[in-house]
Amino acid sequence: MAEPVVQPKRKATAPKRGTVSTGWWRPYLMLSPAIVLLLAFTIYPMLAAGYMSFFKINLATKQQMVFNGIANYKDLLASPAFHTVMKNTVLFAFGTVPFSLGLAMFLAIQLNKQFKLSGIFRTLFFYPTVIPMMSAATIWLFMYTPQYGIINRFLGFFGIPDINFLGSSTWALPAIMMMTVWKDAGYFMLFYLAGLQNLPTELYEAAELDGANGWVQFRRLTFPLLMPTTLFVSTVSLINSFKTVDQLFLMTGGGPNNATNLLLFNLWELAFSFHDKGMAATLTVVLVVILLILAIIQNQWVDKKIHYN
């Protein structure tokens, strides 16, 4: 940014580019606060985790830095707990991303129409995003409670017996997913609303003249035109789903029997409960690699595939 402004001046006083007086380092100096922070809090921890993942470091067994080659990775890939956790994480991602996106798009399209209370409804649907995850988890914890939780009360109204949502190995993960969809949909709705407001109205007028009804309009116009938003939002939510952890602490503790144990929760257990720092570093590398791959896909592939109008 700084260069185009500086250049014309330079030509007047010092015609040669890159002399000492112009200070080639100047942009770097400007960037240095950001670079220092990035190095200290992003790059260094990543490199340190990568380094530590080749060592056995387990405070619980008094093991201090013994080089272990790739044995940590082998152990991790062979451990049944890791398989369960990966399976849960993938299930969680595919059980939350499409639903929260679908719900967000539906809400956005409905709320994009101008009607009396649309402002109030937008606020209401956005509200779950604003409250902290811990509060949301507490509310849902109570809602899922057998006997007096509102969900079981509602089901009981139709004669359906109590379901112990968070205490059953079948229901616990879907229950967490449902809560997450509720929490995220409002946030993604905001992106869709912004996307919708940018859509050209003349296309819709033309479609109406051609006699295209609501559903055809959605299928042929709205949905394809929202594709850039959808792909952006899906990457964001996919990355988010791999970072899910807060609600697990409060609602299930990863249980029953690891049924809701996701990648980041498992990582916390390894590092701060079992004190197996080496293994925790190994899992960190796995997590970072997954997130980097998702970021690369977004940067390279997704952006090229979409036609911006």
Place this chain on the structure above:
Amino acid sequence: MARRWLSAFLVVMLLALAGCGSSKAPETQGTDSTQGAAENSKTEQPKDVEISFYYPVAVGGPLTKIIDNMVAEFTKANPHIKVKPVFSGNYADTLTKVQTQIQGGSIPEVAVLLSTDIYTLVDQDAIIPLNDLIKADKDGAEYLADFYPAFMANSQIGDTTYGIPFQRSMVVMYYNKDLLAKAGYTNPPKNWDELVDAAKKITDTANGVWGIKIPSDGYPYWLTQGFAIQSGKNLMSSDGAEVYFNSQENIKGLTFWKDLAYTHKVMPEGVIAWTAAPTDFISGKVGMIYHSSGSLANITANAKFPFGVAFLPAGEKGFGSPTGGGNFYVFKGISKEKEQAAWQFIRFMTEPARIAQWGLDTGYVAPRKAAWETQVMKDAAAKDPNVLVARDQLQYAAAELSVHNNPQIYKVYGNQLQAIITGQSDVKTAVDAAQKEAEAILAPFKK
């Protein structure tokens, strides 16, 4: 173009992550710095000493205020010792904070941590044995003997004392007197058979009333440990290197537990929430619950019906319940003056009258026999006999599950217990699996 560069950068990062590590020389770990801290503290003036005291809050009530008051009293009595109380979240948070402090070289002097953390702390070389400090006191031997043996079981390894009991608890049974009276019981069930019988008569699923609830989410090992003890064998060896998850006794106990839900249908199936159980009890929706003795204050304040506290019903080999709660620990690598100051502080906090009042304020079981002879305790017991139940059960109590590498053992065993109670696995398969995993985890500690 910028985007392409970013992607290229990310790819390079990936490769860097995969490739690094083998080339660098090993770093030294943080524990070395403990020596530095010890040298620093030597320069301290022996006269004025400042010690930090880390403590968790695990039960309801204005506990930080009570602790602050106790610390202020201590400073008044010992002006040369300044105690800095640090409230540090729950037990797990406190342990993490203390461990981080130690790795960073600024060692805390004294902390209250779970009694079951003893092996973790000893294995990490974080705490000192208290034998010398006890011996140096004229009344040291009597002081130690005044603590109930069941509480000391989790405070010593062999003859070495590492922890001093402070906020200790136990699993007890709370029962709704109205519901039990309707089932024809004027006294709480004394054994497993009576428990099943009473619970069957109370259970009324159409109206959402259950006979019994035993929580199984946070500490499933703790609430089910009583069944093993009542069958005649605890879950671990006293040296913390062996567990007996698949013993005949434990299988018998856990089968009884599972049958409560799946055969007798007097307990809901699936995992029962620790925090919801007292609420269910207070709302009159359950006849009996197993819970911490520390929940007495909450239940007394909120239950609108007559209720009682009882021993856990006896199994084949009689009564039994595991202890729980927190101990004082003194950390390694601090100066002798600070060790002495920390010890003085512990002695002060566990004086009979003080620890009796602490127990009454919080619901914890006062761990010293002398505390129960104080006037304040006698008055409280005369007013509410429920206060005495936990102490009386102490004679049947045994140590809470505590071995080397404890958190991991809790996890593998807790998972299998949850597999049992959610119906995923039968008892024998589950405990065999837990035993196998636990033995692998404990292998480095086998002598």
